Amino acid sequence: MRALIQRVTEASVSVDGNVIGQTGPGLMILVCAMRDDEGEAGPARAKAMAEKxxxxxxxxxxxxxxxxxxxxxxxxxxxxxxxxxxxxxxxGNRPGFSQAAPPDEGRALYELFADHLASLGVTVGRGEFGAEMQVSLVNDGPMTIWMES
Structure with missing residues (x-):
């Protein structure tokens, strides 16, 4: 899994002009399940990343x-x-995305990651998997960290 973590004072995500998820002070976390997360290793990686x-x-x-x-x-x-x-x-000039997990696997690991964060005591807002979203945030610091499992 890959994640881009940003410390924020606030963040929100909208679909079709409607806010569907938000947070106050805390973290904005962009998450991507990778092809090598498929199978038995994926859930363990998702949970370990949330815990870290x-x-x-x-x-x-x-x-x-x-x-x-x-x-x-x-x-x-x-x-x-x-x-x-x-x-x-x-x-070339066009990015390739073939290393991303297939959509069904990606969705399952995204949901598992967010659910595990919540189980650790964090209030979690969410985007909508696969949707065109608009994300707004105020990066605090700025503090931005790249993580890979």
Missing amino acids: IVKLRIFRDEAGKTNRSLLDVGGGALVVSQFTLAADTSR
């Missing part, structure tokens, strides 16, 4: 140091599926 993300010490403490996790600050998360994180730009 909630423990990342990327929030400021009282001294301004990044010593606090999402769980420590009681932040929320907005999770949006983003197959374009699988983009291969090594040839």
